[in-house]
Every structure is written in structure tokens, then in C-alpha cells.
Amino acid sequence: MHEALTTEQRIKEAARKVFIRKGLAGARMQEIADEANINKAMLHYYYRNKEQLFKNIFEEVVGEFGPKIMGVLGSDLPLKEKISAFVTQYLGMLNANPFIPLFLFSELRNQPEEVIEKVGIRSSGMLDQLDKQLKREAKAGRIKPVSTAQFIVNLISLSVFPFLAQPLVQGIFAMDEKQFNQFIEERKTVIPEFIMSAITIKKEVT
Amino acid sequence: MHEALTTEQRIKEAARKVFIRKGLAGARMQEIADEANINKAMLHYYYRNKEQLFKNIFEEVVGEFGPKIMGVLGSDLPLKEKISAFVTQYLGMLNANPFIPLFLFSELRNQPEEVIEKVGIRSSGMLDQLDKQLKREAKAGRIKPVSTAQFIVNLISLSVFPFLAQPLVQGIFAMDEKQFNQFIEERKTVIPEFIMSAITIKKEVT
DNA sequence: GTTTGGTTAAACCATTTAGTTAAATCTACG
DNA sequence: CGTAGATTTAACTAAATGGTTTAACCAAAC
Known part of the structure; x- marks a missing residue:
């Protein structure tokens, strides 16, 4: 055939x-x-049945998206480049699969433990790596001291949320599909600038 | 009775x-x-039937959460206070109703138009108000020029997303319920500081 | 005390849906 | 050719589920 x-x-x-x-x-x-x-x-x-099929798909999706992306955060790129790379990769991937986040978070509520393992975020050493990096940067006075958890949640929030809220965003700001894509494209620079600007140590201009 | x-x-x-x-x-x-x-x-x-009942509930939830909160953004508070007030109110509300966001965004996909109207965000004049405020602040050199859309999306992303990802956050950072609440509590100050620090005009310390 | 509207209980109906089965067909391959 | 696995078709079963109905019950209002 x-x-x-x-x-x-x-x-x-x-x-x-x-x-x-x-x-x-x-x-x-x-x-x-x-x-x-x-x-x-x-x-x-x-x-065999619906559950089997679903479980199959679900694990595939989780296993595909989770680790591939977490890798960047655990890498030894300089902080600024790391954030940039993460956002670019993440937004690109979500742009091609805009329904994934809602799907994952919806079904997440039913089996949190399994998902976390499949994502592999806890075991990857990513947390430690990033934690050390942030502490190092802070000690060197290049960034403000930040909680690693808060940092990661901020980064992912800014990246993922717009896709969850896509219909709302389009509706509120009167965007068509193309404009929304443009909006996301802009975020590939907006988010890194936003975060770096937020955590970099600076003086107010008086 | x-x-x-x-x-x-x-x-x-x-x-x-x-x-x-x-x-x-x-x-x-x-x-x-x-x-x-x-x-x-x-x-x-x-x-009469399930749909009726659902529609009833859904509109009630949308109509309750949307406008009440959008009001703050349309107020004439100074920017810093406005952000603080918004985050505090929003997180408080979500803390009492952590399942609302997932519910809204899930069902949103089926009837985007209705939701947007019910939220009342487009008609409230909030957008214009905030838009003017941001432009004014930027012109006065107090903040960087920012797209209103990007600003709002950032603000709401940082506030709402953690609740959507709650099981994941708890799992990854090994938090119990109490620690998660503490985490959210911290965000009431973390988010405003983060945003203000990101958009305020400053000089790098050399 | 009788009427009326809220309430219960339980049986019931119709439809949807997951999952099964059996028979027929097709296609590759020895 | 003939066999085996893949595929289709269509009918079927069983269970879940939305929705209906009926009869009885109860409390307050008239």
C-alpha cells in the first residue's frame, strides 16, 4: 500500500x-x-477503548511539550539569552499548537501527579540549575534577588496565557487572526525586554 | 419556610x-x-434543561467577574496604585474562586462573542482611559512607551495564569495548599513591583 | 378544610454513545 | 491460488444520561 x-x-x-x-x-x-x-x-x-486512546494521546502531548522546552531553562546560556531563547521557542511552538495549553490545563486537574512526572521538570535538574544561576547573578549585583518559583511562573505566565485567552484578546482589541499572530510575534521581544528590565538593577532617573 | x-x-x-x-x-x-x-x-x-441552566450560570459568572474587576483599570488612580489595586483585588477574588479561569477559558472557545459583550470590557471606556494614562505617563518620561494591549495582557497573564497552573505549580515546587496560598499572597507585591520595575525609566548601574 | 404551589420518589422514555460482532471485501505475499 | 491481516459495513448491545410523567405528600394561604 x-x-x-x-x-x-x-x-x-x-x-x-x-x-x-x-x-x-x-x-x-x-x-x-x-x-x-x-x-x-x-x-x-x-x-481498546476511549480511555486508552486518550491516555495515549495525552501522554504523547505532555511528553512532547514538557521536556523539549524545559531543556532551555536548564541550559547554561547566559540569563538574557536564555530568556530570549525560551520565549522564542515557546511562542513558536504554541503558535503552531494554540489549543495545547487549554487542553493540558483542563485535563491536568484529573491527574496532576502523572503529568508532573511526564513533564519531567522536577527530575531534570532544571530547577537547581536556574536557581543557582539566579543566585549567582544576584550576588554579582547584576539582577535583583528573585524567588526562582516566582521567576519561572512569571516567565511562563507571560508566554502561555495569551494563547489561553486568545479569543478574548482578539475580541477586546478587535484583532483578526493575522493581527493576533503579529501580537504574538511582538511578544517575542516584548517579554524578554519586560523581564530583563524588571529584574535588572538600575537607578531611577531623577 | x-x-x-x-x-x-x-x-x-x-x-x-x-x-x-x-x-x-x-x-x-x-x-x-x-x-x-x-x-x-x-x-x-x-x-427547562441543561443548556438553559448552564447558560444561566455561565452568564452570571462572566457578568460577575468581568466588570467588577475591569472597573479598577478604568479608574483614575495613579498608575502604580492602579496596578496594585488591580492585582490585590484580582488575586483575592481568584483565591476564593480558583476554578473560575479554567472554566471561563474552556467554555469561551464555544461562544467568544457573547462572553466579550458580557464582560463589558469593550464598552466600559476602560481601554481608552488606560491608553491615555499610559501615553501621558510615557510623554512625561515617567515610564517607557508601552502598547496598551501588551500591558494589559502582561498584567492579566501574571495574575491569572498561576491559578490555571495551580496543580502544576504545586507539583513542581512541592507546595501544599497552604504554601501555594502563601505564594499567591507574595505575588500581590511581586507582580506590581515586577511590572513597575519593568516599565519605569531607569539607568543601568555601571 | 380545601386549594395551591413546592417537593419527593420512582418509574419511565428516548437518545446518545461506547463498545461488540459478524460477514463481506480487499490487498499483500508466499 | 490461497491464506492472513487489514478494512468496511451495518447491525447490534448495553449503559449512561437528559428529560418526562405520575402519584403522593406537605405546608402555607385562603
């Missing part, structure tokens, strides 16, 4: 789309089958 | 809880009935 994709792959892609759009409770097996251009029987031929 | 609450109120509260926890698709009418300590028949006696 010479299909572009194997049936199993088609199922996975379809399931991914539908689950991400509708969540576990909202997704219909029939809808997934239709999206994959196969019939329901095939679905169960490859995956 | 001398009940603390009328049956209709009990239904609403119960429905609110369940919908916010489970979303429209995930919520079960029986679960709502149980939560309200009544039987299913009563549910349909007061609300």
Missing part, C-alpha cells in the same frame, strides 16, 4: 485534534473516526 | 460548583441534583 500515513497514525492525529478541541468528555469516538476517515470498528481494532 | 436558602438558589450554587469543576460536557444533571440535595425533577421544574 502507498498511503501517506498508516491507519494507526491517522487515528492518532485525528484523536489528537478532536481531544484537544473537545477534551476527554466532549470528544466523540465517531467524530474521531470521521476525522480519520475510517470507521468506528477500526478505532477499537487499534485501541 | 425557614431554609437558609431557597431551592432555586441551592440549585444555582450546586450547578455553579459542578459546572465549574466539570465543564458543560462533563457535568451530570444527577450530580447537580445531589449537590443541591434535591431530586432531578426539581431541576427541570426550575430550569
